[in-house]
């Protein structure tokens with residue numbers, strides 16, 4: 001089955017795009033986290049969202065999720081690892097599966113941070129962003145997982161079912177709830193990644209200034225770097241950027257026909273109202289693109305039958 005629209009991200013931009021896609025009667029899939037946006041959930045007070053003058057982030061996030069539920073929109077709780085432009089459709093790697101969509105709205109936010117030295121060069125060659133996707137490649141091998149959010153602990157636990165050794169480095173306070181098979185190394189952060197003696201070598205430095213790192217490197221077959229989101233050009237080969245954002249026009253269209261962006265990913269200011277507005281525009285643009293394609297296909301078949 002091919003979807004009309006694949007919407008990626010369950011922050012305000014993705015939620016708004018999904019509500020509009022539903023109103024436009026499009027066959028779509030919404031992929032992301034069933035708990036919505038981490039950024040919104042963690043915001044104590046929001047005072048600039050029109051109509052809700054003094055709302056907590058948690059309450060606003062719940063309101064977004066409740067509105068999806070009321071509209072009968074389900075969230076597919078998965079992570080998109082890659083998106084490939086195939087000509088007149090897109091192929092998306094979603095965990096270990098592939099799905100197809102005629103158009104895409106990318107609304108994955110901007111929590112990707114700066115790549116560590118060696119990360120880009122080794123991506124797909126010993127560095128991975130998706131444990132669920134790449135676990136089969138490292139069966140019986142040694143892996144390191146760097147997690148920027150406690151929810152990545154489940155990815156390390158999952159890898160430990162098939163890998164010979166898993167080391168987990170949390171980039172947040174706490175050493176996690178991980179099975180005994182996973183070795184947890186705290187107080188360090190990645191400095192660089194490269195290859196040495198046929199393995200990947202992750203160099204480490206102390207997390208806090210003035211402290212000493214217990215370990216200065218770890219050798220493994222794969223280094224998983226699990227951030228909340230992946231830089232858009234790594235996710236979508238060929239997508240044109242404007243600095244660290246995706247270049248888009250006022251209809252949220254990118255350089256790839258049928259591919260739209262919305263929210264923080266599309267540029268400053270990082271605001272919820274802007275994200276919801278852009279999600280709405282992106283879904284309208286995707287619907288117009290699909291309708292135009294359908295009209296062209298009808299004209300073509302009429303011409304052929306005459």
Ligand SMILES: Cc1cc2nc3c(=O)[nH]c(=O)nc-3n(C[C@H](O)[C@H](O)[C@H](O)COP(=O)(O)OP(=O)(O)OC[C@H]3O[C@@H](n4cnc5c(N)ncnc54)[C@H](O)[C@@H]3O)c2cc1C
Pocket residue numbers: 008009010011012013014031032033036037038039040042043045046047048049078079080081107108109110111228229230262263264265269270271272273275
């Ligand atoms: C501490 C803080 C306080 C803030 N306070 C305010 C405020 O008071 N007012 C205001 O207007 N704005 C505020 N903002 C900014 C606001 O949170 C953002 O502008 C807004 O959340 C952007 O929405 P978004 O939908 O673009 O992205 P996000 O909210 O970041 O959502 C992105 C979603 O995409 C998902 N995702 C990422 N990668 C993938 C993938 N590969 N596959 C599937 N899903 C993926 C993520 O899990 C997430 O659910 C604040 C931000 C922060 C960090």
